Amino acid sequence: MFIQPWDAALDEAEWQTWIAAGHDFGQLSVNGPPGRPPTVVPTHFTTDNGDLLIHLARPNPVWKVIEHDPNVTFTVIGDYAFIPGPWRAKPDIPPTDGVLTSYYAAVQFTCHAHLVDDPEAKAELLCRQLAHFQPDGDHALVAVDRPPYGRMLPGIRGLRLQVTDVRAKSKYDDHKPVEQRADVADRLTERGQDLDVPTARHQRRRLDRLGPWKP
Template structure:
């Protein structure tokens, strides 16, 4: 992606944090010669630089992953419209602030039944607070598993872009963060918090 130096984030801990917080991401691959995208929950195994997920067997995207294993997973975090009225100096134009991580890698299907169950357990443990997958009748669980295709992605490259008005003067950045902090929109409040934290670090 287009990545000016002042928006680039390379610290693995920051990228991994966003990937976990916004784990419902977009898988992009080439299917029958064209881009194909599916929105899926992912589990990050940072220790082994790996992502895990599954999709419906009826989804044709998985059938081309072996032939075209190079994939992109887009993790989209908080984002917000930025009004030029919040800047100190004029004329100015609107923009959009956002945080995102692009994970590039190679996909591999996971087909061994116990490995698939273990992958599903990790997914449930990440997102579930009450329900236990092991409470399902074994025959029902096996039927559900037959209806999905599990896969893992070996991460080969991470790109982080945290566009937080770093190209503007500090006074403008504080004015923008202050305006966003009063918004009822949680995503805009998230951008405000990130902007203020970034200002404190500089």
């Protein structure tokens, strides 16, 4: 992932807060065997003491690939929007000469994958995921010897992804003038399509912290 200086995370807290704010779905990318393309799996995840926790169906072909090479990448992308050229045109040029771009936030984790096959460990992993995704506790007890989850555990495998490196990017034209960035955020809010509003919020947060870009 290419990161310009003005797109870099302002600090670790920025991307950690962003992930914790509900950005809990991403893509697991695993190196394929020689001559084969990488395997990519979209999935939800949770965090635990800096690790990422995932579970997938046992028939998933990704397991053989991970056993071949446990060095994986997990990528989370959000707060994205298409920015049309006229929104970015400088005041002294025709709006149609403006150059389009994409805004987005992304966090890319480099990880070492550890397989979780022990039934008790899988039950604990599911408990941690349910605590995140169903915090009200509106689910049956997850235990090896209790239905309904007990009989389902053999059908899944767990993954604990030990994070070895993190690269975070927020691509929101932070090197452009303050007035232009604020104007684009207003336009996104007004357009209000798909992820326009959270994209505008992310841009405004960066704008408030950075102000004018200083190399």
